[in-house]
Amino acid sequence: MTTFTTVTVVGASLAGLHAARGLRSLGYDGRLVVVGEERHRPYDRPPLSKEFLTGDGDPGEGPGGLALTDPEEEAELDAEWLLGVRAEALDTAAGEIRLTGGRALRTDGVVIATGATPRTLPLPRLDGVHTLRTLDDATRLRAALRAGAARVVVIGAGFIGAEVASSCAALGLDVTVVEAAPLPLVPQLGEEMARVCAGLHARGGATLLCGTGVEGLRGSGRVTGVELTDGRVLPADVVVVGVGVRPVTGWLEGSGLALDDGVRCDAGCVTALPNVVAVGDVARLAQPGTVRTVRAEHWTSGMLQGAVAARNLLAGSTVEPFEALPYFWSDQYGARIQYAGRRAPGDSVRIVEGDPADGGGFLAVYERGGISTAALGIDRPRPFMRLRRELARAPQPAGR
Amino acid sequence: MIPVCRIEDLPEGESLRVEAGDATAAIAVFHTDGAFYAIDDTCSHQDASLSEGWLEGCYVECPLHAALFDLRSGEPTCLPARKPVRTHAVTVVDGMLYVHPAVRTVPGEPVHAAPEEAVA
Numbered sequence: 409m410t411t412f413t414t415v416t417v418v419g420a421s422l423a424g425l426h427a428a429r430g431l432r433s434l435g436y437d438g439r440l441v442v443v444g445e446e447r448h449r450p451y452d453r454p455p456l457s458k459e460f461l462t463g464d465g466d467p468g469e470g471p472g473g474l475a476l477t478d479p480e481e482e483a484e485l486d487a488e489w490l491l492g493v494r495a496e497a498l499d500t501a502a503g504e505i506r507l508t509g510g511r512a513l514r515t516d517g518v519v520i521a522t523g524a525t526p527r528t529l530p531l532p533r534l535d536g537v538h539t540l541r542t543l544d545d546a547t548r549l550r551a552a553l554r555a556g557a558a559r560v561v562v563i564g565a566g567f568i569g570a571e572v573a574s575s576c577a578a579l580g581l582d583v584t585v586v587e588a589a590p591l592p593l594v595p596q597l598g599e600e601m602a603r604v605c606a607g608l609h610a611r612g613g614a615t616l617l618c619g620t621g622v623e624g625l626r627g628s629g630r631v632t633g634v635e636l637t638d639g640r641v642l643p644a645d646v647v648v649v650g651v652g653v654r655p656v657t658g659w660l661e662g663s664g665l666a667l668d669d670g671v672r673c674d675a676g677c678v679t680a681l682p683n684v685v686a687v688g689d690v691a692r693l694a695q696p697g698t699v700r701t702v703r704a705e706h707w708t709s710g711m712l713q714g715a716v717a718a719r720n721l722l723a724g725s726t727v728e729p730f731e732a733l734p735y736f737w738s739d740q741y742g743a744r745i746q747y748a749g750r751r752a753p754g755d756s757v758r759i760v761e762g763d764p765a766d767g768g769g770f771l772a773v774y775e776r777g778g779i780s781t782a783a784l785g786i787d788r789p790r791p792f793m794r795l796r797r798e799l800a801r802a803p804q805p806a807g808r
Numbered sequence: 809m810i811p812v813c814r815i816e817d818l819p820e821g822e823s824l825r826v827e828a829g830d831a832t833a834a835i836a837v838f839h840t841d842g843a844f845y846a847i848d849d850t851c852s853h854q855d856a857s858l859s860e861g862w863l864e865g866c867y868v869e870c871p872l873h874a875a876l877f878d879l880r881s882g883e884p885t886c887l888p889a890r891k892p893v894r895t896h897a898v899t900v901v902d903g904m905l906y907v908h909p910a911v912r913t914v915p916g917e918p919v920h921a922a923p924e925e926a927v928a
Contacts, residue, residue, distance in 0.1 A: 708873070789856070
């Protein structure tokens with residue numbers, strides 16, 4: 409077991425918090441520092457695009473009910489919290505993390521949990537244009553949606569875009585979702601099931617426009633509309649850009665760590681340096697038995713990787729790979745979508761319960777060569793969970 | 809107390825969601841390990857219905873995030889849930905199952921039984 413004097417978790421996030429918890433629960437009793445760019449202690453992000461936007465009452469300043477820790481647990485964790493502070497650079501030779509303002513933090517163990525930041529489009533900076541990632545983003549968007557906005561344009565029909573559109577529709581706003589691809593979510597769900605999910609927009613009263621990009625924005629000072637590449641102009645009081653995220657690795661340039669749309673690690677979250685691990689959205693893990701690597705942006709992966717990374721960091725090398733079955737869920741227009749598994753292009757889809765055509769929910773299994781590779785459920789939580797458990801136990805086709 | 813169903817209508821391994829009225833949140837009722845249990849239906853972590861969860865002995869797994877709750881105490885046994893859900897008493901009278909919703913309490917305020925209820 410490696411002995412550390414100081415372990416620094418960079419990123420006060422779900423994944424970062426779970427790594428900190430993991431370190432303490434495995435008996436690490438040295439100095440534990442958590443650096444967070446946001447001013448908030450770790451909180452739960454999934455509700456930000458859903459209940460947080462639609463909820464009644466004043467959400468207040470801090471995370472409130474979204475907080476992932478309470479004072480009792482924070483006392484147990486016994487960590488130093490450096491919040492509202494950015495990590496600017498990692499100097500592995502000196503064993504230092506440089507923070508905002510040039511301050512250096514000496515550390516011999518590092519957990520990289522800096523997550524991801526929304527991708528942007530080359531658009532002018534106008535009031536009324538939002539992205540959604542952080543609590544502060546969500547607080548601003550929530551206020552904007554309640555300040556007399558009538559028409560919302562959401563750019564990007566991925567899960568975040570669809571959830572924001574759903575929340576706007578629930579608030580009674582006129583919503584149009586613009587998607588550059590011919591159909592959203594095909595990489596995640598395959599064409600057949602992506603088509604079913606795309607149909608939820610219309611069911612929820614939102615308009616989905618596919619196959620058109622965004623040319624520019626109208627308005628001076630404040631946005632008034634969105635110009636599409638097909639020439640149309642959509643009037644808008646609020647625009648939400650949801651075109652994916654990119655991992656936050658800028659601060660690691662020059663650190664010597666391999667960066668490739670994320671921080672490269674082995675299958676156990678350990679980077680090329682045994683005293684540096686990476687977890688959550690920023691971590692790109694090796695997939696044993698393949699040449700592929702995988703970076704997941706799933707809540708469950710972030711949570712579970714924390715414990716695995718903590719163990720491997722303390723062990724000095726990977727003694728436990730991260731093998732959890734990918735899982736995500738999304739709530740849109742009153743429908744709960746749940747997906748688990750590792751589908752690949754070309755897998756066939758079999759409906760095992762319900763009927764996608766009747767809108768009442770269904771359960772689907774993806775298959776290849778007679779082996780189930782993934783499951784998708786809409787409003788079928790219990791049978792979905794049974795399938796998810798079976799998939800987690802079952803052998804997968806080679807290379808997944 | 810709220811009538812739930814005839815006991816034969818809730819076989820072993822099954823669960824039900826009971827709307828308890830405006831004063832109380834929905835309640836999930838379970839038949840597992842040869843007994844009936846009732847807890848708050850909404851997971852203490854995020855919006856998910858525990859009556860749709862996976863039953864394993866005296867535990868139910870939240871259908872969204874796999875948080876595990878002990879049906880006897882309402883305590884979560886693992887993350888991501890940190891707060892317990894309330895438990896409610898269950899009785900069977902003449903083959904009919906009833907739940908007795910726990911009184912909603914404000915943390916820090918003791919609940920006083922009405923005098924007539926205090927007399928056995």
